[in-house]
Amino acid sequence: MSTTRSNTEFVPEAQEVVEEFSRRLLELEAAQRAGDEDPEALNAAFRAIHSLKGLAGLFAAGPIATLSHSLENALDGLRLGRVPLTPATLDVLFEAVETFASLLAAFEHGEPGLEIEPLLGRIAALLGHAEPERAATELPGIDESILGVLTEYEEHRLRENVRLGRSLFRVHASFDLLAIDVGIEGLKARLKEFGEVITYLPSADASGEDRIDLDILLGSNAELAQVNEALAGDGVSVHPLVRESAESGHRPAPAPAGGMVVEEVTVEHADELDHAGPEVSLRSLSRTVRVDLARLDHLMNLIGELSIVHATLGGSAEALRRRGNATDIARSLSGELRTMSRQIALLQQAILDVRMVPLGQVFDKLARVVRKLGRDAGKDIRLNITGEETELDKLIVEELSDPLMHMIRNCIDHGIETRSERLAAGKPPVGRIDLRAFQRGSRVVIEVEDDGRGMDLRQIRESALRRGLLAEDALRDMTPQQVIELVFMPGFTTRREAGALSGRGVGMDVVKTNISRLSGLIDVTTGVGRGTTFSITLPVTLAIIQALVVQTAGQTFCIPLNSVIESLMVSPSEIRTVEGAEVITLHGKTLPLAHLARMFGLAPTARATLPRNYVIVVGLAQHRIGLVVDDLLGQHDVVIKSLGAALRQVPGIAGATELGGGRTVLLIDVAALVEEAVGRDASIVAEASHGA
Known part of the structure; x- marks a missing residue:
């Protein structure tokens, strides 16, 4: 199989499986902390690793297949209760996630990967510390025809439910053949409210040729009457499992007779379809396609x-x-x-x-990062995620990984206090980072909030002065918000020495650069002792953009609408001069103005002939300015075209587009114009940062 095909087919598929495995491990860790167990998450983790082993074998990814096989053994030990689920066990499993990521990156580039022998040794040690098997819990009154078709894992879960004192029920369900997927998913969701679904078994008694009958084994703390009241009807009936042979007219399909033996499902060669239930189907496999x-x-x-x-x-x-x-x-x-x-x-x-x-593709990875970095820093931190289903263009989501990673590192290193510091401040011992995403109009907002110590403005000033970023006079004249925004300057850090997480002066300036490149805005709010919130506002897509068409000095330009905050009409009398720069007051704040014609060296229209000006408020990262133009010509959907060699280096021009009628119009590079304005009128622009 060619390397190209391996890269385009195997690596993306394998990465998705590894992320699924990681998500399930986080669920298991949450259950373990709560003193509970989550058999469904454990079984899903096992299925993910089993799938990865099959994929790796198909594409000759030997180290990945070997590691998957070893993990499969360990997970099977966990499923059967032979290996205890402890924090140390979870550490080894999470280490495997990081190792898979490294191996896949190496495979994609045709490079040798990490040595996996040390990790294989740690996984083997888990199995070596397996607990001795408890005496098997008796299963009195359960029909042998059922026990005969259960896998070892299913029988183990059945015995565990009995050991925990739960009732066992057989839920008989009949589904229309054409709607079985919907029917099973609906019933499955209802069953989960009552306990653990142990397995799905085909029923020997079919209701008709156009129907499929299943017997579902359920372990529950609820009484029969409760389960029956909630589930019975529409082809569903509930029966106590222990009286199966005496009272039931419906029975699961019996074990094969006459010398035919049901093959034992083992880790080495199981397809694990026995417990996959309705989650795996040919229909679901055939309805997905990867597109470059x-x-x-x-x-x-x-x-x-x-x-x-x-x-x-x-x-x-x-x-x-x-x-x-x-x-x-x-x-x-x-x-x-x-x-x-x-x-x-x-x-x-x-x-x-x-x-x-969905943003969950990035958020799920950050959950693993918080777990690792928090432990490395000796801090107990919980990450709360909401809005992970919020969607953005795939290109934007991929570019968000680095900015969000820097912000999370900043929260852990600078924001969240140690356990003793939090207790002394009257805070809960466990630090909190909230990662939220939601839609706001045509944009998506992502917030990263911590409940840590907040930003100390005095410390920020001292650090900027010590590093020679600004003069003492300039720092003294800054507003509190201007001081906060110093964290976005290249080379800024409040640490005197570099640590494992930060302190090298590289971080928040990278965040600003990346967010700006995505036509996004970033705002910061903080309070000493209360924590800090970073708020990022992004366009949904950059593939095809809406643009505001404007005219100035007889020339037509397009301004990307995702950089436009608002537009307004002002009279010349509303424009005043502050420190040699033209400004207006907007929402109680000073907004600096930049005449688009002057920025491109065009002869501006005489003010005497214009009774009014249009001001387009645009933003880049945390900065706002007002672009002054002569007229607004409407909005258009545009596709950005690259510029020729002659125009490619012109500052302030991002590209060109066509508006019909053979008209070619230049597209404004808002980032470049705002940066120019920031350099020219830094203090005024900074004052406006939170005004628009």
């Missing part, structure tokens, strides 16, 4: 070209209407163009939907 993101980009470009053609046809229709002798043709063409516009919008949205992925 470059192909989606190409498709989006084609849609952009189609939009340009549509705009051109719209101009032609308007020309026909003005001629007067082709009004009927123009009216008919306009109607068809409206229909075409709706279809283009639907097609564009469909492609954007395909590009969307």
